Amino acid sequence: MVLGKVKTLAVCFDYLNDNNVPVYSGGDSVSGRVIIEVAGEVRVKTLNITARGVAKVRWTESRNAGANTAYTQNYTEEVEYLNHSDTLIGEERDEDSPEEALTVLNTGLHEFAFSFLLPQMPLATSFEGKHGSVRYWVRAELYRPWLLPVRVKKEFTVFEHIDINTPLLLAPQAGTKDKTLCCWFCASGPISLSAKIERKGYTPGESLQIFAEVENCSSRVVVPKAALCQTQTYFAKGKARQLQQQVAALRGDTLSQGKSQSWDGKLLHIPPVSPSILDCPLIRVEYSLMVYVDIPGGLNLSLSLPLVIGTIPLHAFTSRTSSISSYCCTVSWPERPEAPPSYSDLAVTEEQRRGCLERCEGSEVNQEGQGTLQAYITEFRFQPPPLYSEVDPNPEPSSGGQETRPLTLSLRTTLTCSEQTGNYTYR
Incomplete structure (x- = not known):
């Protein structure tokens, strides 16, 4: 009997993103198929799948302990986030299974579905670095x-979502620094730098709007610049290893002595980079915007503004609110509000009132049986107010069958007016 041959063994995931890459987050269901292509008859004992997620850190440090002796120390740590196993064909056994327990695959393609859930916990985002990685x-x-x-292995991507629509990540970031250059006994003027960005959280593909002011009072020619920096920090056995690199940069105009320069929203595009990793105990990925002044022959004047690269972009309403808040912060409000006008400026004097009555005396009302406006005003001024009474038109009958009498309230006041002052008095 001629044994068959396994031509292909592959793992395919059911759900892919636009770039044909399987992407998931904590709590999602991961499903797919194991595809086997065989030629002839293939007897299979078992077909197993294993899903793993591991964060691993490793680096080596060497020190010279003498003329001919070298000391080498390895730093290695590992954290497991996922460990799932499943058997798709047969059962696990230590010995070979009997003939009747084997599964026979005929010539052609065969698919076997699998599915499992990622843990309902914060998972570290997939990452590849120089001294460590997070892989699933x-x-x-x-x-x-x-x-x-x-055997065949297929990786998938996990993102721990970071929503930048939070008050902490929507807060503006700003800073100011200055520096005085000196050479032996000759000191030049200071170089001042101030920078601001609208918020702390961004997503890949957005552009940073940088507002900056640079003033050069020194005797050197300087150049303002900005860079988006990524800082990778690895932890193992109580020690840390750090690596920093630039992922985007821009350059301003050259400034000579006594010149200044303003950046009113200069744009710095954020390329496709890994989101910030802030919760992994072994690997930490952080970002910052470095606005600095390049000083030839001296140390640069730099200002660092922290950033967080997230996965959930800015909402439209949040963007509008943030822009309004940013605009309001730039408006200069008066230190003290104006006082309201005094009552004496708005009160009507007796002469103004009499003049108004004289102008209205000749005017007539177009309705029949009506007098002049002066007559109405005079009648209103000297008549007392009407009586006030309140009667319940629909009284509710009591439970005992007794009739209730309507409640009548009577209030009478007398309104008098002083001819000299024109003031009204109630009694």
């Missing part, structure tokens, strides 16, 4: 009697 993968292993196993 699914491994398929095909076991046959008396033959070596066939």
Whole structure:
């Protein structure tokens, strides 16, 4: 009997993003298929899948302990986020299974579905760095009697979502620094730098709006610049290893002595970079905007503004509110509000009132049986107010069958007016 041959063993995921990459986050369901292509008859003992997620850090440090002696120390740490196993064909056994327990695959393609849930916990975002990585993968292993196993591994991406629509990440970032250059006994004027950005949180593909002021009072020619920096920090055995690199940069105009320069929203594009990793105990990825003044022959004057690169972009309403808040912060309000006008400026004097009555005396009302406006005003001024009474038109009957009498309230006041002052008095 001629044994068949396994031509292809592959792992395919069901849900892919626009770039044809499987992307998930904590609590999501990961599903897919193991595809086997065989030629002839292939007897299979078991087909297993294993899903793993591991954060791993490793670096080496060497020190010279003498003329001919070198001391080398390895720093290695590992944290496991995911460990799931499942058997798609057969059962796990230590010995070879009997003939009747084997599964026979005929010539052609065969698919076996799998599915599992990621843990409901914050997972570290997939990352590849110089001294460490965070990786997630699914491994398929095909076991046959008396033959070596066939293995295949397929990685998938996990994002721990960071929503930048939070008050902490929407807060503006700003700073100011200055520096005085000196050479032996000759001191030049200071170089001042101030910078501001609208918020702390951004997503890849956005552009940073940089507002900066640079004033050069020194005797040197300087150049203002800005850079988006990524800082990777690795932890192992109580020690840390740090690596910093630029991922984007821009340059301003050259400033000679006594000149200044303003950046009114100068744009710095954020390229596709890994989101910030802030919760992993082994690997930490942070970002900052470095606005600095390049000083030839001296140390640069730099200002660092912290950033967080997230995965959930800015909402439209939040963007509008943030822009309004940023605009309001730039408006210069008066230190003290103006006092309201006094009552004496608004009060009507007796002469003004009499003049108004004289102008209205000749005017007539177009309705029949009506007098002049002066007559109405005079009648209103000297008549007392009407009586006030309140009667319940629909009284509710009491539970005992007794009739209730309406409640009548009577209030009478007398309104008198002083001819000299024109003031009204109630009694």
